[in-house]
Amino acid sequence: MVRREDLDALLDTVEILSNPETMAAIQKSEEDIAAGRYRKISSIDDLLGELS
Numbered sequence: 349m350v351r352r353e354d355l356d357a358l359l360d361t362v363e364i365l366s367n368p369e370t371m372a373a374i375q376k377s378e379e380d381i382a383a384g385r386y387r388k389i390s391s392i393d394d395l396l397g398e399l400s
Contacts, residue, residue: 364370380386389395 364374387394387398389398
């Protein structure tokens, strides 16, 4: 028997994998991380500073 939350997680995964735009965004993010193009956000103040 499959738990409801496991089924929900599986359906979410299938939805993500089925969306070419989402997969392209994930791929770009992975490339950015590998190239060191990211900033560490450790607080809400850091996040708000990035947004301004």
